[in-house]
Amino acid sequence: MRLARHRWWLARLAMLPVHLAVFAVAVFFLVRLMPGDPVLTIAGPNAEIDQATYDRIAADYGFDGSVGEQLVGYLGGLVGGDLGDSLVSQTSVAAELSTRLPATLELVALGMVVACLTALVASYIVVTRPRTMVARVLRVWARAAGAVPEFVIGVALITVTFVWLRIAPAPVGLTDRRTRVGDPVTGAPLLDSVLTGRFDVTASILAHLWVPLVVMALAFGDLLTKHLVSQLETSIDSPVTRFRAAVGVPRRRILLSVYRRALPAPVTVLGVMFGALLGGVVLLETLFNFQGLGQYALAASNAVDLTALQGFLLLTAAVSLVVFLVTDIAVMLLDPRRRPGAGGTR
Amino acid sequence: MTLIATPTTEAAPHAARTVRRRRGGVNPRLRVVPLAVIALVGLAGPLVVPHDPETVVGPPSAAPGAAHWFGTDSAGMDVFSRTVAATGTDLLIGLSVMVVATALGIAFGLVVGMNEARDSWWATPTRGLARLVDLVQAVPFLIAVIVILSLYGTGLVAMIVVLSLLLSPVQFRLTRSEVLRVRGEAYLDAARQAGYSEVRLVVRHVLPNAVRPALENTTVMFGAAIIAVAGLGFLGVGLAPPTPEWGTMISTGAAEIMMGRWWSAVFPAAALAAAVAAVVFLSTALVGDDRVR
Numbered sequence: 001m002r003l004a005r006h007r008w009w010l011a012r013l014a015m016l017p018v019h020l021a022v023f024a025v026a027v028f029f030l031v032r033l034m035p036g037d038p039v040l041t042i043a044g045p046n047a048e049i050d051q052a053t054y055d056r057i058a059a060d061y062g063f064d065g066s067v068g069e070q071l072v073g074y075l076g077g078l079v080g081g082d083l084g085d086s087l088v089s090q091t092s093v094a095a096e097l098s099t100r101l102p103a104t105l106e107l108v109a110l111g112m113v114v115a116c117l118t119a120l121v122a123s124y125i126v127v128t129r130p131r132t133m134v135a136r137v138l139r140v141w142a143r144a145a146g147a148v149p150e151f152v153i154g155v156a157l158i159t160v161t162f163v164w165l166r167i168a169p170a171p172v173g174l175t176d177r178r179t180r181v182g183d184p185v186t187g188a189p190l191l192d193s194v195l196t197g198r199f200d201v202t203a204s205i206l207a208h209l210w211v212p213l214v215v216m217a218l219a220f221g222d223l224l225t226k227h228l229v230s231q232l233e234t235s236i237d238s239p240v241t242r243f244r245a246a247v248g249v250p251r252r253r254i255l256l257s258v259y260r261r262a263l264p265a266p267v268t269v270l271g272v273m274f275g276a277l278l279g280g281v282v283l284l285e286t287l288f289n290f291q292g293l294g295q296y297a298l299a300a301s302n303a304v305d306l307t308a309l310q311g312f313l314l315l316t317a318a319v320s321l322v323v324f325l326v327t328d329i330a331v332m333l334l335d336p337r338r339r340p341g342a343g344g345t346r
Numbered sequence: 347m348t349l350i351a352t353p354t355t356e357a358a359p360h361a362a363r364t365v366r367r368r369r370g371g372v373n374p375r376l377r378v379v380p381l382a383v384i385a386l387v388g389l390a391g392p393l394v395v396p397h398d399p400e401t402v403v404g405p406p407s408a409a410p411g412a413a414h415w416f417g418t419d420s421a422g423m424d425v426f427s428r429t430v431a432a433t434g435t436d437l438l439i440g441l442s443v444m445v446v447a448t449a450l451g452i453a454f455g456l457v458v459g460m461n462e463a464r465d466s467w468w469a470t471p472t473r474g475l476a477r478l479v480d481l482v483q484a485v486p487f488l489i490a491v492i493v494i495l496s497l498y499g500t501g502l503v504a505m506i507v508v509l510s511l512l513l514s515p516v517q518f519r520l521t522r523s524e525v526l527r528v529r530g531e532a533y534l535d536a537a538r539q540a541g542y543s544e545v546r547l548v549v550r551h552v553l554p555n556a557v558r559p560a561l562e563n564t565t566v567m568f569g570a571a572i573i574a575v576a577g578l579g580f581l582g583v584g585l586a587p588p589t590p591e592w593g594t595m596i597s598t599g600a601a602e603i604m605m606g607r608w609w610s611a612v613f614p615a616a617a618l619a620a621a622v623a624a625v626v627f628l629s630t631a632l633v634g635d636d637r638v639r
Binding site: 019022023026030031034035144145146147148149151152155156158159162163170171274275276278279280282283286287297298300301302304306309312313316317320321324 | 478481484485486487488489490492493494496497498499569573576577580581582583593596599600603604606608611612615618619622623626
């Protein structure tokens with residue numbers, strides 16, 4: 001059967017909507033279990049409202065009727081892509097989030113790329129030149145993974161690059177104030193500037209972006225390096241490698257094979273790291289004053305904007321689930337033994 | 347950065363060679379010293395600080411000097427006193443979260459691990475619980491903390507409860523996979539034959555043989571909790587402002603840096619980094635010790 005051959009990833013793909021639905025229900029109850037009456041929260045702490053107003057607010061925000069009816073209404077809205085209206089600005093949460101998501105995802109993706117490049121270069125040095133000073137420093141750096149949170153690295157780098165050395169612009173946004181940015185195409189600023197051919201904007205963005213990217217390379221590359229090095233050292237000593245060396249396979253091809261066999265575990269880490277990066281980007285957006293999901297979420301948090309928070313949580317969960325799916329499939333592509341039913345462990 | 351302890355431990359068998367190759371190093375027992383010093387500062391510090399950490403005691407933005415060792419912040423509060431006083435707060439949260447998350451994780455790990463493959467009505471709900479925990483871990487940790495705390499309030503207790511609940515899945519998974527390994531061991535069958543009750547069996551034989559990875563991971567829980575508290579403070583959604591807390595101090599200090607006044611952000615940042623580094627230092631000792639064995 002054709003289909004049977006593709007079952008390993010089709011089965012994984014089919015679980016995604018189920019997971020999303022479970023999440024949606026969990027988030028629904030998370031908000032409903034909040035202490036206090038949500039309708040009174042919406043009305044404001046000091047508002048005195050009569051029964052009619054109370055009923056109207058409850059109906060507007062889907063808090064009327066039994067819990068079952070509320071749940072059905074809420075899930076129905078979700079299927080149609082409706083996350084409800086913000087309690088503060090009365091605008092559609094889905095629309096607000098979708099205009100901000102691309103910029104944040106772009107930053108996360110760039111962060112992932114620099115972290116991966118850092119890990120590849122660092123692990124290469126550590127594995128091929130283990131006795132050098134650089135390799136020793138890199139080893140210590142990787143072993144201390146996670147010791148210094150990204151916002152501390154951020155503050156330190158701003159101090160050094162902006163205050164002392166004056167080689168970076170002030171952390172007050174993604175472009176110079178004078179630079180006029182065109183209309184968004186995809187919503188991701190760097191991509192947009194390239195797509196519309198505004199390379200002056202691209203240059204301005206890159207000038208503002210290199211410090212946060214270095215922060216992400218330092219804050220997230222260490223963990224990847226740690227896992228990559230530990231896997232590389234196992235696979236470089238394995239009989240497979242010895243055999244290749246013994247029969248005279250060129251050094252480059254041996255190293256490629258060593259890397260390929262070492263990759264599954266670090267790729268899994270990459271999937272887990274995505275969540276940490278998303279959280280880290282919210283912090284870095286605040287520190288560098290970038291427009292994105294972070295600012296929206298913080299405003300919602302300070303105003304206890306239930307629908308906005310609910311939508312934000314659902315969106316990040318959905319994005320993370322998709323990333324988990326992609327990493328799972330990538331790992332199974334790299335190492336077919338990890339596919340379900342392949343007879344390996346688990 | 348925070349919770350990625352799980353894959354580390356999964357990769358553990360492969361890493362054995364790396365660790366053994368390391369020469370020299372500090373006696374594992376001595377690795378507790380940096381954290382002990384920080385704990386001492388947290389306990390005794392608030393009693394001996396030169397100024398009250400929550401009131402204005404000097405001119406705003408004074409540079410470090412004899413009167414104010416670490417200078418004063420933009421409001422005129424003493425940075426040294428606040429940095430020291432914050433140690434207690436952050437350590438209290440870190441310690442509580444570590445204990446509660448580990449206890450919860452181990453308890454659920456034992457129950458689920460012992461029951462999920464059994465032929466009884468009890469198996470399905472425990473398997474469901476295991477899947478649910480997997481899903482909780484799919485939400486980015488910091489984002490879940492921000493959203494839940496802004497819904498449920500950001501007091502000290504709420505913070506400890508929410509952080510513990512969100513971190514316990516890590517401990518749960520570590521314990522569960524150990525229980526799945528232990529449950530097939532012959533000594534359990536022997537104990538059953540000898541007439542042990544199931545509860546006694548779990549407490550006397552499964553528990554001691556299954557808790558090690560979770561206990562080794564406690565330091566990671568501790569570090570993750572401290573970083574989360576500081577991250578929340580940095581974002582302005584953590585403990586209420588006058589409370590001395592490193593993240594809040596770094597965040598207000600970051601604005602000062604732009605004007606060249608580095609001290610009100612750098613000292614709390616260094617304290618935070620030192621605390622987490624002390625925890626990481628200890629955890630490498632715990633895990634490394636196990637592997638060298």
